[in-house]
Amino acid sequence: MKTNIPFERINRSRLLMFGSLLCMFLIMLFCNIKTNLLADDFMYCFSFADNSRIDNIWDIFPSMAAHRHSMNGRLISHFLVQLFLMLPLWIFKVLNSLVLVAEVYLVYRLANMKRERSNLLLACIFGCIWFFTLNFGQVILWLDGSINYLWATFFSLSFLSVYIIKFMDGRDIKSLPLRLLFVLAGFLVGAYSENCSSTVIFAGVCFMLLSRFVKRQKVSPYLWLAILAAFCGFLFMMSAPAEIANKSSQFTLSNLFDNFITALEMYRRIWLLLAVYAALAAAAYFCRIDMESQILAFMLMLSSLASVFVLTFASFFPERSAYIGTLLIIAADAVLFAALFQSRLNALMVSLGLICLMASFYRGAVGVQDIIKTNYFLTENENHIIACREDGIMDVEVYRVYSKTGYCAIEGLGYLNTEVADSWPNKYMAAYFGVDSIIGS
Helix, strand or coil: CCCCCHHHHHHCCHHHHHHHHHHHHHHHHHHHHCCCCCCHHHHCCECCCCCCECCCHHHHHHHHHHHHHHCCCCHHHHHHHHHHHHCCHHHHHHHHHHHHHHHHHHHHHHHCCCCCCCHHHHHHHHHHHHHHCCCHHHHHHCHHHHHHHHHHHHHHHHHHHHHHHHHHHCCCCCCHHHHHHHHHHHHHHHCCCHHHHHHHHHHHHHHHHHHHHCCCCCCCHHHHHHHHHHHHHHHHHHCCHHHHHHHHHHCCHHHHHHHHHHHHHHHHHCHHHHHHHHHHHHHHHHCCCCHHHHHHHHHHHHHHHHHHHHHHHCCCCCHHHHHHHHHHHHHHHHHHHHHHHCCCCHHHHHHHHHHHHHHHHHHHHHHHHHHHHHHHHHHHHHHHHHHHHHCCCCEEEECCCCCCCCCCCCCCCCCCCCCCCCCCCHHHHHHHHCCCEEEEC
């Protein structure tokens, strides 16, 4: 429907949406360019089979076979890590920026399904990712971290979107070749990441049951086969000898309790997203928003809880693992925001959206500033190492670098050991730059 109200025209502008997505891409590209290789990045430049430098794609296969026995079962994600470390880094930086923007747009499309275009909603989703992502630099910018967490979440949500669209709109994949590819994708998604895979399997089954018994839809066999394929991929990943060894050594009552407390702490740190969900869910109920949207938001919230609390049973629980849980809460809030935006609470939603954008702009500016400063000092260290090598100085000492915010990947990750040169990540960094040793000071 045509409107003369300036805000509504701006909010529905197709050109502005394209410009917003382009702006997001350019911001992320700048941040990616200003992010250095760190920690595990140097280690994954070398084969796990024989410690040789990865020179071609065929070197990665024996490396991953050894990785399955020594590290973990995430072969697909780490195959990609070694592949992109072998290629010119600009390729990864461009693709990584595109993945984040595509993820923002995917959440937007799922939240705003069958509704009018909303640039405010799109911008708020991007802002919330900036504001609430724990260890933003490690999840969104760090090469090894982004492929394992950002990409895992994007692939998982893309796969799950087929089930969400089926529930919300009754649409199926029509083409037989595409159905077969979707089933294959199920195995790949299932084998990609421990908590992302388990979340996809759980949520996919729930949406199929909702489609069948709430919406009275016919659930095509390919949807069940894709979930079965995802489960097979999950078993393949979890049956890796390294995964079994890690679980057997860490599966204690004390570790389970510690991980449970860690999960609670992560939700405490993003409590505002939970509070917004509770407020919007209550408003949606009293405003009689369509039940489909309320169920979708609830299921996304439930999936978020499942994705984080399943890590109670993990042997290792870094904060970056909670990214999919954070994104699913953002998606749940976005669903209710989009629904209430077209209700009598429209003005309240506009106010909430503008507050979100102002807070995100401030946090974003602080984050970008820290990324630029940290990049400067890390690059100075790298130039110093190269200069020492060229002068024949093969034992190099560099200054430790710290960041002030989680927007830099180095925050909480560890840069260089200051005591033992032949330790992680010093020895891999030394091998990468072609010197005998590097130590921090």
